[in-house]
Amino acid sequence: MTDMRVAVVGGGAVGVTAAHDLAVGGADVTLFERGAVGSGASGRAAGVLYDAYAADADAALGARALERFRRLSGTHGFAFTECPYAMVAREGDDALAEAVAGAAERMRVHDRPVETLTGDELGERFPTLRHDDVAVAAVAGNAGWTDPGSYVSAVAELAAEAGVELRTDSEVAVATTPPASPSRTRPR
Numbered sequence: 304m305t306d307m308r309v310a311v312v313g314g315g316a317v318g319v320t321a322a323h324d325l326a327v328g329g330a331d332v333t334l335f336e337r338g339a340v341g342s343g344a345s346g347r348a349a350g351v352l353y354d355a356y357a358a359d360a361d362a363a364l365g366a367r368a369l370e371r372f373r374r375l376s377g378t379h380g381f382a383f384t385e386c387p388y389a390m391v392a393r394e395g396d397d398a399l400a401e402a403v404a405g406a407a408e409r410m411r412v413h414d415r416p417v418e419t420l421t422g423d424e425l426g427e428r429f430p431t432l433r434h435d436d437v438a439v440a441a442v443a444g445n446a447g448w449t450d451p452g453s454y455v456s457a458v459a460e461l462a463a464e465a466g467v468e469l470r471t472d473s474e475v476a477v478a479t480t481p482p483a484s485p486s487r488t489r490p491r
């Protein structure tokens with residue numbers, strides 16, 4: 304146990320995850336959410352999840368998140384469905400085709416399973432997908448989808464079980480002026 308007290312502001316995917324992990328680590332955590340948990344972007348997201356990012360930190364974060372989704376899947380009303388993620392560029396859009404092929408190349412630097420396919424190869428792999436006008440596709444293998452709201456609800460539940468105090472309908476005021484300097488607040 305630590306004697307650390309932490310206030311987390313925002314009950315979206317990021318806030319509930321941070322609150323949960325801090326509480327599991329022994330902190331005394333209160334989470335403040337101005338509406339209901341999941342009422343922000345996390346409740347509106349498409350729910351496409353993958354780790355094929357070009358930047359080191361993004362790829363590592365994505366990989367860790369996917370491990371968490373797989374562990375959590377099937378519990379607390381949350382399900383992560385495995386499904387490849389494809390980015391495509393249509394014929395005639397040379398700039399996009401170059402960008403998609405280049406992005407796949409950069410993603411492979413992190414040993415991510417990302418393939419570059421022609422339109423025909425894409426059609427062979429996914430016969431129900433329309434591919435006649437696809438010039439190039441990048442297909443990431445470590446990917447899937449979920450209902451993002453269900454992730455927030457599940458982790459909020461786990462956070463509460465770990466001891467987090469969840470305060471919904473509790474907006475935290477954002478300071479618009481900088482705090483007084485320490486010398487002016489020191490008791491005389």
Ligand SMILES: Cc1cc2nc3c(=O)[nH]c(=O)nc-3n(C[C@H](O)[C@H](O)[C@H](O)COP(=O)(O)OP(=O)(O)OC[C@H]3O[C@@H](n4cnc5c(N)ncnc54)[C@H](O)[C@@H]3O)c2cc1C
Pocket residue numbers: 312313314315316317318335336337338339340341342343344345346347348349350351352473474475476477
């Ligand atoms: C249409 C759409 C589709 C998306 N699709 C995807 C996708 O397919 N895959 C993907 O990975 N990402 C996707 N995203 C991005 C993803 O939704 C966000 O990156 C993620 O939800 C951010 O989580 P968060 O917890 O930081 O923010 P939020 O979920 O927005 O949570 C922030 C919370 O803070 C609360 N809050 C704000 N200010 C205060 C305050 N002063 N006091 C108290 N509470 C406060 C808000 O009410 C809110 O609930 C999508 C986003 C949108 C909008």
